Amino acid sequence: MLREGTTVDKSAIRRHMALGVAVLTASGLLSLAGTGTAEAAALCSGRKVRTLPFSTGSVQIYKKRGYVCAVTLRERQGTRTYMSVSVRAWRARPAVNKGLFKHHAGPVTVHAGHRRVLIKGTVGSDSASSGWIRL
Template identity: 65%
Template sequence: MTVGSVRRRTALGLAVLTASGTLALASPGTADAASACSGRKTRTLAFSTGEVRIYRRSGYVCAVTVPKRPGARQWMSVSVRARGGRPVVDEGLFSKRAGPVTVHAGRRQVWVKGAVGRGGVSSGWIRC
């Protein structure tokens, strides 16, 4: 290898690292909630003070409640229940999100609930 090719490869590597670092810093709020659950997002249930994001992957359903105004600690909850089972709940004082909660649903319907402060949402029985 010549000196010129080594410099080109080094410059290319530095450019890739800089670009990936810039993208990681560009949207920290959305990456936090998205990394909590794996799989593909199937639904978003919006309400006055936030939203519940529902994900599905190989028979499992995962849900996260995200507030409209993150930062201050506030009461949040998220619950997922597969038909015929018991609900899995995460609730308390959080600053960024409540959850993730995951339940094995298979092909069954699920009932998802979420709340931030006084606002909340309940899905009823849905198929994700």
């Protein structure tokens, strides 16, 4: 409400509107930038212990109470492309998820206990492998 004899400063209103638009744009961009990690965290439980980056994506590795979970995330989402993720505990068969996906392959979970694990991820023609590691 305006009091009698006061004027409206239109430039101040424009500045406030521009600031509000800038804040909304920045928050939208930040939410888009972090979707990969948030998506992997929603798919795997536990704490993130390692990331295996490569040119077309990354493999996010989580651990909780002796279980190891992995998800392969694509760098740029779009049409379906070949993706895979596998987790293999020492002296056990690997758990694998592979196929044509838009966003991610997995999650894949195995009980590793205190054994070493081998984790591999592929997006298109590029891939990453952890080698045998103890988490």
